[in-house]
Amino acid sequence: MTTFDSLVASEAIVKVEIQLGRKQSPRRQLFATPSFVNWLSERVSKDEPSSLGAVLSPVEQLDFLFYTFVSGKPLIHCRQFRAIRVERNAVWELKTVDLRIFGWFATRDCFVAVFGDWADHVKDHDLYRGYRLEVRRLRRALGVGDALCVEGVNPEDVISV
Numbered sequence: 419m420t421t422f423d424s425l426v427a428s429e430a431i432v433k434v435e436i437q438l439g440r441k442q443s444p445r446r447q448l449f450a451t452p453s454f455v456n457w458l459s460e461r462v463s464k465d466e467p468s469s470l471g472a473v474l475s476p477v478e479q480l481d482f483l484f485y486t487f488v489s490g491k492p493l494i495h496c497r498q499f500r501a502i503r504v505e506r507n508a509v510w511e512l513k514t515v516d517l518r519i520f521g522w523f524a525t526r527d528c529f530v531a532v533f534g535d536w537a538d539h540v541k542d543h544d545l546y547r548g549y550r551l552e553v554r555r556l557r558r559a560l561g562v563g564d565a566l567c568v569e570g571v572n573p574e575d576v577i578s579v
Contacts, residue, residue: 420561422524430560431530436488445490446577449524450531451556457534462517469538472515476536479514487512487529492579501571502550507557507564508571509550513537520549522557523568523576532556 425431432455434448450458458480465475472479486493493499501508502520512519512529518540521531532553540546557567568576 420563420566422566425560425562425566434484434531436484438485438489442489444488446488446527446529448484448488448529448531450521454519454521454531454534462534468516469536470515474515476514476516480517480519483512483514483519487577490527490578493573493577495573499573499577502546504571506569507554507567508569509553510576511546518549520553522553522562524562524566526568526576527578529576 426433426449429452431449431451434450434455436444436448438444462476462480465477467475468479469476474482483498486498497513499510499512501510503509507522509520509522510529512521512531514537516537518535518537519531520533520535521529524530533549535545535549540549570576573579
């Protein structure tokens, strides 16, 4: 049976470190697949302006979202995160104006990012179902069972407020 520690030890998922203030400690955890980390470094690391007219660049949006998540600050349901579909062991989406991050909550307050894409691309091509199915496929391939996946679809099921 796959454990969370075995996923980390095998580097199937890696911890995403977020810089917090000196007196802050992480209240939530963020992990990612290596392919997601590569997507971040290749696609999002460029400091290009928002394609959807946001004040912050996509990189700044993502930094703010990840900082908000890890620091334990409140997230706005449906604006910053949501379950893609109401189902057991749901796939979740973290959102900014320009970006969509797809993954799952391994435990409450512990998100595993699997795929990232540009919001306009996801919407224009209706990719939500495809990303949901791919996250589920990856979880099966990694041997992620019910014990490593939060079953709820309500905000309070997956994050502490």
